[in-house]
Amino acid sequence: MSRRVCLSFLLAAAFAAATPTALAQAVSTPGQEVSEPAQATSEADGFLRALPGRELRLPADHANHPRTRTEWWYFTGQLFAEDGREFGFQSTWFRRALRERLPTQAPPLAVRDVLLYHGALADVDRARTQFTERVSRDHAPWARASEERLEVVTLDASLLDPVGDGARVLLDAPVGDARLRVAIDFGTVTPLAHGEEPGLSLKGSEAGQASWYYSLPRLPLSGSLQLADGSELAVSGEAWFDHEFGSSQLGDEQVGWDWFSVALDDGSELMLYQLRHTDGSADATSSATLRRPDGSQRHLRREDFELEVLERWTSPRSRARYPAEWALRIPSEALELRVRPRFADQELSTSGSTGVVYWEGLCEFVGERAGGAVMGAGYVELVGYADSIQGAFAAPPRAVEPTQDA
Secondary structure: OOOOHHHHHHHOOOOOOEEEHHHHHHOOOOOOOOOOOOOEEEOOOOOOOOOOOOEEEHHHHHHOOOOOEEEEEEEEEEEOOOOOOOEEEEEEEEEEEEOOOOOOOOOOOOOEEEEEEEEEEEOOOOOEEEEEEEEOOOOOOOEEEEEOOOOEEEEEEEEOOOOOOOOOOEEEEEOOOEEEEEEEEEEOOOEEEEEOOEEEEEEEOOOOOOOEEEEOOOOOOEEEOOOOOEEEEEEEEEEEEEEEEEEEOOOOEEEEEEEEEEOOOOEEEEEEEEEEEEEOEEOOOOOOEEEEOOOEEEEEEHHHEEEEEEEEEEEEOOOEEEEEEEEEEEEEEEEEEEEEEEOOEEEOOOOOOOOOOEEEEEEEOOOOOEEEEEEEEEEEEEEEEOOOOOOOOOOOOOEEOOOOOO
16 A cells, blocks of 8 residues: 655555355465466566456465566554553555566666565554655665565565465564564465455556455464664554555546555454545545455445545645545445544655655544444555645556566
């Protein structure tokens, strides 16, 4: 889940009702026979682009997809420490392919992929955000992304499914000047597959201007948080996992995005993103995914929700002026939420990796659904306020047929 031309080095994209039956058909289980659609690649660079017809396959799709140019594994969540302190965290691994394949006689230091990591810790009690970043060329064992299972390593930041069955994942990574070591339970969560065709998230009007995108909300976790002074806190909580992969680019008219995720206490879950134009208007492909308390899932188009900015905050470092409070409404679902950061300064500067300044932080969501009170904790990402991403992404070139699967 960022903004100057150099961001294109890292990211290829930001980010009708679907019944439980339709969702089950879109997410295949281990051992089930599936077939690849007639996917398309860029004629210029050979990378696989996201088009309709591909089923989401878990746990296999947790792994690396080297036929796509860009991929990320993105965790946000809330931690509760044994001493009563509360934290928010972000741990994100990125893969960016610099070329489709290495030449036959490539020199020893030639690289196809670059792997990056961002880690942030929001200390709610102290209203303090810490951030760290890593970058490395793909070079096992120090930096690697497995095609066989969820296993991504960028130097001292690792994400590993030790068995390969998609049930339990180990996260061991720096978050600011602290270190987070937790086990995350993947096995009991039903995925949210985003898009009108579940799993295909559109980012523009042209064919292939999309990504494959799904989330796992409400992931139970437990482990430890080692602080800078060497002390260690036992922590537990919940995480939200986003996995997105594709090869297309955003359009020149898109200058940034606002992204929201929340798990509400009535059992519902919501992911929403709004792509912004130069004039501040929302792109028509902005959308959301709502899972109701009964488990049914609905894809929301831009006209199905309202997002109103109520307050703003100016960063003392970048001078960017970010939204700092929202009214979020989905009238057809009788859902209205007030969204507020737990504290204002959760801005991140990635000068050591992607060269981008953005805001990503822990927020509270409070409101009502059909007359009943609801609340929850979630994350918001705000991109393009410190620097516009206009011109950072080109429209995808004409497509041709691929020769192998994603």
